[in-house]
Amino acid sequence: MIWLRSLLALVLLCLASVPATAQIRELPQSREQVQLSFAPVVRQTAPAVVNIYTRRLVRNQLLPFFQDPFFQRFFGNNGFGIPRERVERSLGSGVIVSEDGLIVTNNHVAGQGSEILVVLSDKREFEAKVLLADERTDLAVLKIETNGSKLPTIAFDDSDSLQVGDLVLAIGNPFGVGQTVTSGIVSALARTAAGISDYQFFIQTDAAINPGNSGGALVDMNGRLVGINTAIYSRSGGSIGIGFAIPANTVRMVVESARAGGKVVRPWLGVNMQDMTADIAESLGLAAPTGAVVLDGHPLSPLIKAGLRTGDVLIAIDGKPVDSPAAANYRFSTLRIGGRAEVAFLRDGKRMTAQVAVIAPPEEPAQNRTTLQGRSPLAGLVVANLSPAVAEELGVPSAREGVVVVDLARGPARQLGFRPGDILVEVNGRKLGSVKDAVAATQRSARMWEVVVNRKGQVISSTFGG
Known part of the structure; x- marks a missing residue:
């Protein structure tokens, strides 16, 4: 019996030495057990991804003296052989988001196209018209007439539910070779990429x-749309594994605006913010540099009206984390106007919350659009009072008062380099707070005109002859 007990103890010791993670290996019993494939997702989504071909006629802007009859007499109407018109063509992709023919793509693909051809995966071709083109998000919504036939679609997913490491597929028409599917993972979220759109x-x-992939679909493993592919980071022009997609929550907001038949109206924060740095975090007694620091705000800002003030640190909107001004703008831009949002912020190291109204940028003061007249170099400028609504439309910072150029009519100002979005600050030493001030300043006569303009934060001072 002693030898039997010793043998049993030895067996138990051997079993105890087997690693806990060891698994019994078996031969696969079916094809499904050895095959990993994205084919089911592709079958579900690829029919809703289309090819887009656009054509537009571009009229060249000739130098002013080429348009003078004296020069045209010697050089002809085109001046030094420069053509007046040229044809631009572009190629991209799009995603069908409604059975009756609503398609979303990039603005830089189709937003300015005069002729747009949409080719479905089954080779059917349709002419499309632009319902909405939004340069600031780089999205455009097209419509094709299907004569009652239903088209395949891809449903939106909540892009905020994505996590780094999730598998995704990119579907589009790269280089015009035909529909192509590539796979990868979500490499990062909340990336900023300057120059793509205002909502970085x-x-x-x-x-x-x-x-050619621009405007195509980025889908998850449930076959739902999580983004619209829009740009790549590349030195050669080809993919090096760094691509960017506009989140589906932003895309959904633009599509809903197109359905409503209007332009995109985004909720308005009305505050200037800056990134949190380690030095600022230390000065505020914060454990980590996260959030967006409120610098100042417009008196009509919903955040200011809700009680936030300079120095507060925005950390969440409706429970979604905010770690930068870009994140705050994005979180707020996807909310529905007319509702309310809970904003979490830090003040003196203490966490606080406030209920904030989600509003459109107000048009206060009234625009009072006016074309400046007279014999000044500003004649021909179409100007307006700088309200939050006008500032949002032109993509310039909101201000309590000011005069902004919204268009250029015939007149000397057209030849002097003024642009829509320029904010007129001073004329001959006189500060301009309203359109009324600008009209009064340009009705005077002067031998020399000193004009100060704020252009995208850069103050430009110019002198013109009278």
Whole structure:
């Protein structure tokens, strides 16, 4: 019996030495057990991804002296052989988001196209018209007439539910070779990429995205749309594994605006913010540099009216974290106007919350659009009072008062380099707070005109002859 007990103890000791993670390996019993495939997702989504071909006629802007009859007499109407018109063509992709033919793509693909051809995955072709083109988000919504036939679609997903590491597929038409599917993961969230759009809040992916993929679908493993592919980071022009997609929550907001038949109206924060730095966090007694610091705000700002003030640190909107001004603008831009949002912020190291109204930028004061007349170099400028609504439309900072250029009519100002969005600050030493001030300043006569303009934060002072 002693030897039997010793043998049993030895067996138990051997079993105890087997790693806990060891698994019994078996031969696969079916094809499904050895095959990993994205084919089911592709079958579900690819039919709703289309190719888009656009054509537009571009009229060249000739130098002013080429338009003078004296020069045209010697050089002809085109001046030094420069053509007046040229044809621009572009290629991209799009996603069908409604059975009756609503398609979303990038603004830089189709927003300015005069002729737009949409080719479905089954080779059917349709002419499309632009319902809405939004340069600031770089999105455009197209419509094709299907004569009652229903089209395949991709449903929106909540892009805020994405996590870094999630598998995604990019579907589009790179280089015009035909519909192509590439796979990858979500590499990062809330990426900023300057120059793509004003709302710099993107999904980054390593799924191969190349020219022609713009406007195509980024889908998750449930076959739902999580983003619209829009740009790549590349030195060669080809994919190096750094691509950017506009989140589906932003896309949904633009599509809903198109359905409503209007332009995109975004909720308005009305405050200037800056990124939190380690030094600022230390001075405020914060454990980590996160959030967006409120610098100042417009008196009509819903945040200011809700009680926030300079120095407060915005950390969440409706429970979604905010770690930068870009994140705050994005979180707020996806909310519905007319509702309320809970904003969490830090003040003197203490967490506080406030209920904030979600409003459109107000048009206060009234625009009072006026074309400046007279014999000044500003004649021909179409100006308006700088309200939050006008500032949002032109993409310039909101201000309590000011005069902004909204258009250029015939007159000397057209030839002097003024642009829509320029804010007129002073004329001959006189500060301009309203359109009334601008009209009064330009009705006077002067031998020399000193004009101060704020252009995208840069103050430009110019002198013109009378």
